[in-house]
Amino acid sequence: MKLHELHDNPGATKRRMRIGRGPGSGKGKTGGRGIKGQKSRSGVAIKGYEGGQMPLYQRLPKRGFNKPNRKEYAVINLGLIQKFIDAGKIDAKAEITEDALIASGAVRRKLDGIRVLAKGEFSAKATISVTGASKGAIEMVEKAGGTLSVAAAAAAE
Numbered sequence: 001m002k003l004h005e006l007h008d009n010p011g012a013t014k015r016r017m018r019i020g021r022g023p024g025s026g027k028g029k030t031g032g033r034g035i036k037g038q039k040s041r042s043g044v045a046i047k048g049y050e051g052g053q054m055p056l057y058q059r060l061p062k063r064g065f066n067k068p069n070r071k072e073y074a075v076i077n078l079g080l081i082q083k084f085i086d087a088g089k090i091d092a093k094a095e096i097t098e099d100a101l102i103a104s105g106a107v108r109r110k111l112d113g114i115r116v117l118a119k120g121e122f123s124a125k126a127t128i129s130v131t132g133a134s135k136g137a138i139e140m141v142e143k144a145g146g147t148l149s150v151a152a153a154a155a156a157e
Contacts, residue, residue: 071112078137079120080106081128092124098131116148 019031033040048055081101084090089104098114101107107114113131118140125145133150141148 073113073115073132074107074109074111075115075117076101076107077117077119078122078140081116081126082120082122082124085124085126092126096126096128098129101130113151 017027018025019027020029022028030040038044038046048057050056081090081096084104084106085092090096090100090106094100098107098110101114102110115132115134116128116130116137117134118136122140123144126141127147127149128141129149129151131151133148138148138150
């Protein structure tokens with residue numbers, strides 16, 4: 001067998017229809033698009049159009065609401081703060097502020113403030129002051145012998 005004798009099995013490949021190649025081809029002149037109208041032109045896609053029937057996206061009810069001025073908090077878990085304290089990246093003896101958390105790399109950016117959540121283990125006796133905290137996080141810090149204070153602006157909301 002030589003390289004020029006190689007070929008596919010019969011019926012393995014099907015030749016594509018070459019449209020617009022004369023009347024004898026079976027798909028000449030209008031190329032199977034009919035006559036005139038938007039769909040006969042090139043570069044047209046009528047997405048979501050259902051022949052005049054009310055489209056599906058309009059038949060379904062609207063739901064929900066996105067508050068335009070909502071607050072977006074950076075979130076950190078107590079377990080991660082403990083990990084950073086153990087690694088020596090955060091000083092537990094000094095007050096742990098939002099700026100200290102950012103400087104240590106525990107939180108990337110402040111956004112509208114930092115909110116502390118109670119996931120993980122926390123055993124350090126630390127003073128933490130942040131914009132927001134869950135009830136569980138406050139209890140956990142106090143149980144460890146520290147204090148977690150929440151800024152007055154977040155408490156008013």
